[in-house]
Amino acid sequence: MSTDDIEADLTRNTENAPSELLARLFFFVCAVLSVVTTASIIVLLVSEAAKFFSVTAPLVGFAGETVSVVEFLTGTTWQVNSGEFGVLALVSATLLITVGAAIVSVPLGVATAIYLSEYASRRARRILKPALEILAGIPTVVYGFFALLYITPVIQLVFPDTGTFNLASASIVVGIMIIPMVASISEDAMSAVPEELRQAGYGMGATKFDVSTGVVVPAALSGIFSSFILALSRAIGETMAVTVAAGSQAAFLQPWNPASYLEGALPMTAAMIQLLLSDITGGGLGYRSLFAVGLTLFALTLSMNIVSDLIAQRYREEY
Amino acid sequence: MDQSTDESPDPIDESVIETNVADAATSDTARGPADTIVEARNVDVFYDDVQALDDISMSIPEQRVTAMVGPSGCGKSTFLRCINRMNDRIDAARVEGELRLREKNVYDDDVDPVALRRRVGMVFQTPNPFPKSIYDNVAYGLEIQGIDGDYDQLVEESLRRAALWDEVSDQLHESGLDLSGGQQQRLCIARAIAPDPEIVLMDEPASALDPVATSKIEDLITDLAEEYTVIIVTHNMQQAARISDKTAVFLTGGELVEFGDTEQVFQNPGSDRVEDYITGKFG
Ligand SMILES: Nc1ncnc2c1ncn2[C@@H]1O[C@H](COP(=O)(O)OP(=O)(O)O)[C@@H](O)[C@H]1O
Ligand SMILES: [Mg+2]
Numbered sequence: 001m002s003t004d005d006i007e008a009d010l011t012r013n014t015e016n017a018p019s020e021l022l023a024r025l026f027f028f029v030c031a032v033l034s035v036v037t038t039a040s041i042i043v044l045l046v047s048e049a050a051k052f053f054s055v056t057a058p059l060v061g062f063a064g065e066t067v068s069v070v071e072f073l074t075g076t077t078w079q080v081n082s083g084e085f086g087v088l089a090l091v092s093a094t095l096l097i098t099v100g101a102a103i104v105s106v107p108l109g110v111a112t113a114i115y116l117s118e119y120a121s122r123r124a125r126r127i128l129k130p131a132l133e134i135l136a137g138i139p140t141v142v143y144g145f146f147a148l149l150y151i152t153p154v155i156q157l158v159f160p161d162t163g164t165f166n167l168a169s170a171s172i173v174v175g176i177m178i179i180p181m182v183a184s185i186s187e188d189a190m191s192a193v194p195e196e197l198r199q200a201g202y203g204m205g206a207t208k209f210d211v212s213t214g215v216v217v218p219a220a221l222s223g224i225f226s227s228f229i230l231a232l233s234r235a236i237g238e239t240m241a242v243t244v245a246a247g248s249q250a251a252f253l254q255p256w257n258p259a260s261y262l263e264g265a266l267p268m269t270a271a272m273i274q275l276l277l278s279d280i281t282g283g284g285l286g287y288r289s290l291f292a293v294g295l296t297l298f299a300l301t302l303s304m305n306i307v308s309d310l311i312a313q314r315y316r317e318e319y
Numbered sequence: 320m321d322q323s324t325d326e327s328p329d330p331i332d333e334s335v336i337e338t339n340v341a342d343a344a345t346s347d348t349a350r351g352p353a354d355t356i357v358e359a360r361n362v363d364v365f366y367d368d369v370q371a372l373d374d375i376s377m378s379i380p381e382q383r384v385t386a387m388v389g390p391s392g393c394g395k396s397t398f399l400r401c402i403n404r405m406n407d408r409i410d411a412a413r414v415e416g417e418l419r420l421r422e423k424n425v426y427d428d429d430v431d432p433v434a435l436r437r438r439v440g441m442v443f444q445t446p447n448p449f450p451k452s453i454y455d456n457v458a459y460g461l462e463i464q465g466i467d468g469d470y471d472q473l474v475e476e477s478l479r480r481a482a483l484w485d486e487v488s489d490q491l492h493e494s495g496l497d498l499s500g501g502q503q504q505r506l507c508i509a510r511a512i513a514p515d516p517e518i519v520l521m522d523e524p525a526s527a528l529d530p531v532a533t534s535k536i537e538d539l540i541t542d543l544a545e546e547y548t549v550i551i552v553t554h555n556m557q558q559a560a561r562i563s564d565k566t567a568v569f570l571t572g573g574e575l576v577e578f579g580d581t582e583q584v585f586q587n588p589g590s591d592r593v594e595d596y597i598t599g600k601f602g
Contacts, residue, residue: 201459
């Protein structure tokens with residue numbers, strides 16, 4: 001290249017070429033679109049829920065029938081037809097299912113991850129990882145039927161008084177459903193633990209079990225925690241499986257009483273489906289309660305995600 | 320010890336080697352002959368079809384420092400990993416021949432590699448402390464090996480022997496990762512010797528360290544040989560000359576071309592190839 005060209009060549013300003021600008025615009029619009037969509041859903045949720053509560057209804061200029069916030073948040077009876085909107089009946093069912101699902105999925109998911117990351121041969125891993133992902137791809141309504149037709153009868157063998165719809169069955173099936181998520185995220189975290197740390201362990205005369213549980217799991221702890229929180233947010237938001245398995249009868253169950261698991265109840269998501277399918281869809285208090293429950297659910301999962309971020313930051317892997 | 324030549328990658332001049340060899344505190348002549356603890360007999364190692372070690376036979380003396388030197392890729396690390404069977408962890412690796420630890424071939428079918436590694440500690444090229452506290456790092460081997468005793472005391476003792484105690488005694492419960500590279504490596508040495516192995520293998524333990532840290536580690540190795548058998552890989556000729564009693568020179572192709580008293584190997588190498596290598600003419 002001749003020296004004359006060098007001035008022109010070095011000042012081409014490629015970054016602002018028309019094609020670059022166009023590409024930048026396109027990506028920007030896509031990013032804005034997804035943010036705007038999410039934001040408008042939240043705005044809709046909040047503004048509709050505002051019409052449900054007596055404190056906020058005047059603020060949005062709504063004059064219809066309302067419910068007090070205190071009654072909604074502390075009431076334990078959910079009876080739409082008789083105008084009783086105690087969300088704790090729904091929240092208790094959701095929490096019971098979430099705790100039950102955690103009891104099933106956390107140990108099994110972590111154990112699966114340890115197997116895949118530390119014990120499985122390369123061949124076994126090549127077969128099992130995709131199999132796990134297939135498990136995650138089964139439609140959740142199928143899990144619901146599975147609970148109803150296979151898990152509940154087994155529970156009834158052990159506890160004959162258990163009803164057809166019960167939280168134990170729903171918990172187990174949601175737990176099974178989120179195992180792949182716990183396993184796959186935990187496995188990623190464990191595989192990212194540097195080989196040098198394992199070498200250090202084995203070099204000390206540690207067994208495979210020692211290295212897996214004493215070196216790899218602690219080093220991958222923040223990733224493992226994240227997998228719990230993500231999977232449990234999913235359990236809280238899970239709809240179809242619990243709608244099928246848990247029943248349709250709202251009941252406040254004491255979350256600290258294990259016997260609650262043998263009862264049926266109505267978790268928040270299932271209650272929302274019920275509201276949507278009933279004839280109240282046209283408006284009215286029942287219709288607006290849908291948004292109030294939706295907002296509560298949103299608050300619950302959002303706070304879990306925030307907690308998950310905090311945990312991940314606090315226990316960030318440092319190898 | 321002369322530290323001015325510590326990290327010098329230049330060809331070394333022979334007078335330096337001679338002085339250093341004469342300085343070595345644990346040379347055979349000073350302590351009399353030692354028993355053999357590790358004996359390799361016709362060891363070949365293959366990674367898939369590639370041969371990494373070719374017919375290695377040597378007898379490594381007990382409670383001495385034996386250095387393995389040679390150009391990179393000549394199989395030094397591979398040989399070290401044969402001794403505690405860390406090669407088992409590499410799918411492609413295949414070991415042939417015999418490697419005897421006190422007369423027992425460690426490649427016999429009935430040898431448990433976990434039990435073997437409890438007798439043969441290892442320190443790696445890059446410091447690899449666990450992401451745990453300093454205390455827990457040192458106590459790790461005691462815990463997994465189910466060793467009884469006063470852990471506080473054993474941890475302190477190991478850190479003292481690794482010449483780290485004075486620097487960390489007030490931060491035992493802080494992360495081992497907060498230490499400097501040289502301190503981390505001494506922590507790894509403390510961790511390796513805490514369960515009291517018979518042999519300590521070291522794979523270029525000072526290669527990632529600065530000259531000051533290197534010289535601390537070298538002093539430490541000389542001290543360790545009072546109680547342990549130390550087998551150390553290094554590509555630093557002066558280091559081998561300074562700290563070892565025996566030197567094994569490997570050359571490309573996985574051959575052991577010379578093995579003998581360090582003094583002998585450096586002052587009077589048996590072949591031109593070795594002489595060229597140790598005087599820095601190639602390698
Ligand atoms: N895990 C492995 N897989 C395949 N080949 C290896 C592996 N480790 C070492 N090798 C090969 O074996 C030879 C010796 O390597 P190594 O023992 O690491 O040499 P050194 O430690 O002397 O530098 C080299 O050719 C290297 O490429
Ligand atoms: Mg090496």
